[in-house]
Amino acid sequence: MISKYIRNNALFVILVIVLLLLLVKIAMDHFGDASTTEHYVGLSKVDRFVDMMEKKYTKVDRDAKTVTQCIKKKNYQGSAEERDMYGLPKIESEDTNCQTISYKYHFNKEDAIKLVKDKIATSQLLMDAGLPVPKFFKFVFGPTMDNIMIQEKLLEQMNQAGITFPIVLKQIYGTFGIDVFTHIKDIEMAGKTLEEMRNKGYKEVMCEEQIEGHCYRIFVFNGQIMDVIRRSAPFVVGDGVNTIRSLIDMRNKRQLEKKLFETKNVTESFIADQGYKMDDILPKGRNVTISTVINMHNGADIERIPLGSIPEINRNIFIQANQVLGIKCSGIDFLSPDITKSYKENNGRILEINGTPDTEIHTIVSEQSGDNFDIYAKIAANVF
Numbered sequence: 001m002i003s004k005y006i007r008n009n010a011l012f013v014i015l016v017i018v019l020l021l022l023l024v025k026i027a028m029d030h031f032g033d034a035s036t037t038e039h040y041v042g043l044s045k046v047d048r049f050v051d052m053m054e055k056k057y058t059k060v061d062r063d064a065k066t067v068t069q070c071i072k073k074k075n076y077q078g079s080a081e082e083r084d085m086y087g088l089p090k091i092e093s094e095d096t097n098c099q100t101i102s103y104k105y106h107f108n109k110e111d112a113i114k115l116v117k118d119k120i121a122t123s124q125l126l127m128d129a130g131l132p133v134p135k136f137f138k139f140v141f142g143p144t145m146d147n148i149m150i151q152e153k154l155l156e157q158m159n160q161a162g163i164t165f166p167i168v169l170k171q172i173y174g175t176f177g178i179d180v181f182t183h184i185k186d187i188e189m190a191g192k193t194l195e196e197m198r199n200k201g202y203k204e205v206m207c208e209e210q211i212e213g214h215c216y217r218i219f220v221f222n223g224q225i226m227d228v229i230r231r232s233a234p235f236v237v238g239d240g241v242n243t244i245r246s247l248i249d250m251r252n253k254r255q256l257e258k259k260l261f262e263t264k265n266v267t268e269s270f271i272a273d274q275g276y277k278m279d280d281i282l283p284k285g286r287n288v289t290i291s292t293v294i295n296m297h298n299g300a301d302i303e304r305i306p307l308g309s310i311p312e313i314n315r316n317i318f319i320q321a322n323q324v325l326g327i328k329c330s331g332i333d334f335l336s337p338d339i340t341k342s343y344k345e346n347n348g349r350i351l352e353i354n355g356t357p358d359t360e361i362h363t364i365v366s367e368q369s370g371d372n373f374d375i376y377a378k379i380a381a382n383v384f
C-alpha cells in the first residue's frame with residue numbers, strides 16, 4: 001500500500017517535472033524569438049516564400065531556416081586545339097561551390113537587428129556617413145529635475161543642436177508609433193509631453209526636428225530596392241452636414257469594408273491646430289488631417305511608387321544606409337514631401353531603419369491595386 005503510494009507519487013512528480021520542462025522550452029523558444037524580432041509577418045513564417053526558395057535553390061532546411069545554393073564551376077582546361085596540342089584530357093573538371101545563409105531573422109544578423117532598434121545609435125551612424133537624418137539629440141531625465149529644469153535643459157539642447165519648434169519626442173527603442181509625439185509646437189507642450197513620458201517610466205527619450213511630408217516605406221534587400229510604398233496621413237473631407245467625429249467613423253467603416261485599417265489613434269490637438277473640434281460640422285470640401293501617426297495600421301492611405309520614378313540620388317542613400325548598418329534586409333522609413341525629387345531639394349530625411357520589416361504592407365497594396373507585384377517572389381529571386 002505504502003510502496004504503491006510512493007510509486008504513484010513518484011510518477012506524479014516525474015510527470016510534473018516533464019511538464020515543467022516542456023513549458024520552459026516553449027517559453028524559451030517564444031522569448032528567444034521575441035528578444036530579437038517583433039510582431040510582424042516574418043519571412044521565415046511565410047510558407048509560400050519558403051516554397052519559392054526551395055524551387056529556386058539547391059536546398060532549404062526548414063528547421064534550421066537556412067538556404068543553400070551550390071554552383072558548379074567549370075575549370076578552364078584550354079580550348080580543343082590547346083588540349084590536343086598539350087595532350088590534355090577531353091573532360092573538363094568541375095568544382096562545386098556552396099553557400100548557405102540563414103533566413104531566420106529576415107536574413108539579418110541578430111547584432112544588426114539590435115543596432116537598428118536603437119534609433120539614436122542608428123541616426124548617429126547614418127549622420128556620420130553623410131546620410132540625411134533629422135537633427136536629433138538624446139534627452140536624459142535627471143533624478144531630481146522639476147518641470148522648469150526639464151524645460152530649460154530641453155531648450156538648451158535644442159539650441160545646441162540647432163533645432164526649432166515644432167519638434168518630435170519619442171522613445172528610443174519604439175515600434176508601431178507607440179509613444180511618438182509629433183507636432184510639439186512650443187516649450188509648454190514639450191514640458192507636458194516630457195513629464196508624461198517620464199511618468200510612463202522613460203529615463204531617456206529622443207528629440208528630433210519635425211520633418212514634413214509623407215512617410216515612405218522602402219524595402220531594401222541584398223543591395224537592391226525591392227519596393228516603395230507611400231503612406232499619407234489619413235484625412236476626412238467635410239460635407240457641410242457631418243461632424244468630424246462622424247466623418248472619422250464613416251471613414252473607418254469604409255476602411256474596414258476595403259479590408260484596410262481604422263484610424264484609432266486620432267490626434268485631437270492636431271485637429272485643433274487646423275481650427276476644429278471633434279464635434280464641429282466640417283464645411284463642405286474642407287480637408288482635415290485626423291492623425292499625425294502615419295502608418296498603415298493607423299489607417300494611413302497607402303500607394304505603390306514606381307521605382308523608376310525615384311531619382312538615383314535618393315536610391316543611393318537607401319542602399320548606403322543598409323551598407324553602413326551592416327543589414328541585408330530592411331524597411332526604411334523616409335520622410336519627404338515627394339520621393340520623386342532629390343532629398344537635397346525638398347529636405348527628405350531617413351527616419352529609421354526596421355530590421356524585421358513588415359511585408360504585409362507590400363502584399364496589401366498589391367491586393368488593393370490589383371497589380372501583380374509579389375514582394376516574396378522578388379526577394380526569393382535575389383537571395384544570393
Ligand SMILES: Nc1ncnc2c1ncn2[C@@H]1O[C@H](COP(=O)(O)OP(=O)(O)O)[C@@H](O)[C@H]1O
Pocket residue numbers: 134168170174175176177178180182208209210211212215292293294295333335351352
Ligand atoms: N522627426 C519626425 N518628423 C516627422 N514625423 C515623425 C518624426 N519622427 C516620427 N514621425 C512620425 O511618427 C511615426 C513613427 O515614428 P518612427 O520613428 O518611425 O517610430 P516607430 O518605430 O514607432 O515606427 C513616423 O512614421 C512618422 O509619421
Ligand SMILES: [Mg+2]
Pocket residue numbers: 176177333352
Ligand atoms: Mg517607423
